[in-house]
Amino acid sequence: MDVNLPEFITWKQFEAYHPYPEQAGKDRLFHLRPIAGVKDCRLEHLFVDGLLFHSAPERLNDPFECKPHYKEPANQAERDILLSHLHKVLLKHGMHADEAMARIVGCIKNPTLLSQLLHQSGLESFAEMRMYSFTASNNNLPMWTHYGALHTGICIEFDATVWPISGARKVKYQKEYPQIAYPPEEDERNMRPGLIKSEAWGYEQEFRHIFFPGAEVIPSNGDSIPLHPETMTGLYFGVNADPDEKDRILKMVEKGPFNPKIYEGALSSTKFKIEFDPMSNRLD
Numbered sequence: 001m002d003v004n005l006p007e008f009i010t011w012k013q014f015e016a017y018h019p020y021p022e023q024a025g026k027d028r029l030f031h032l033r034p035i036a037g038v039k040d041c042r043l044e045h046l047f048v049d050g051l052l053f054h055s056a057p058e059r060l061n062d063p064f065e066c067k068p069h070y071k072e073p074a075n076q077a078e079r080d081i082l083l084s085h086l087h088k089v090l091l092k093h094g095m096h097a098d099e100a101m102a103r104i105v106g107c108i109k110n111p112t113l114l115s116q117l118l119h120q121s122g123l124e125s126f127a128e129m130r131m132y133s134f135t136a137s138n139n140n141l142p143m144w145t146h147y148g149a150l151h152t153g154i155c156i157e158f159d160a161t162v163w164p165i166s167g168a169r170k171v172k173y174q175k176e177y178p179q180i181a182y183p184p185e186e187d188e189r190n191m192r193p194g195l196i197k198s199e200a201w202g203y204e205q206e207f208r209h210i211f212f213p214g215a216e217v218i219p220s221n222g223d224s225i226p227l228h229p230e231t232m233t234g235l236y237f238g239v240n241a242d243p244d245e246k247d248r249i250l251k252m253v254e255k256g257p258f259n260p261k262i263y264e265g266a267l268s269s270t271k272f273k274i275e276f277d278p279m280s281n282r283l284d
Helices: 011-017 042-047 076-092 097-109 111-127 141-146 188-194 199-204 243-255
Strands: 028-033 051-053 130-135 154-159 172-174 196-198 206-211 224-226 232-237 261-267 274-278
Touching: 011 188, 042 051, 042 243, 076 097, 097 111, 141 199, 172 199, 188 196, 188 206, 196 199, 232 243
Parallel strands: 172 196, 232 261
Antiparallel strands: 028 130, 028 154, 051 224, 130 206, 154 232, 261 274
């Protein structure tokens, strides 16, 4: 398979492909979402409780999310290493030792079974991943149309120098489907399947914060990470946002830990651009 991202990359290459916001020259990142008719708890979860909910890959809108292809072992030594690691993974996921060994023996006899087991193991591992998506701009018209629900939604501005936003990684867009080595690297490089997307999504200019529940270095409740009060710095309402929905969101913000600047959008009279003006609000 011809790929433009090799199955093994050095740490230096990884940081070049997927820099942090600061390394990419970004001190702010944004997130767009709908609000009209949206009564789910995540709005209060964020604005009132100060918790940033991270989604599982299966909840995202790209069916290719976190479904990498794995490089086949080139020789017996690589195959032995792969099988040994795969055996450990099966045991870690609760498989009985005898059944796990039977699976490995089956893989030795049947290479097709190895490919299938490898694929399934990868799907199960990456299904545990949790991620939150940011974009580099608050004035991207396709993003406002898509994620901002035809400009009726909101765009949240975050300080990209404050953790966890500062720990987001830039998404790499490419034509070819990613192929990675197995076993995976024991560091952030094993997150690459969550940081590679088709060029068709390039307009999103995406950064992602990713973690695995249970990681001791990431304080979370399994899905959400608490934010520092200084993390949220701005809130932008789309040009078609309903006044009642604006009021509902502002009331939530008043109850929470954040004090963002509030803006409302208007169509520019000279350019294909949204102009944002400060909005008089009870937060001042």
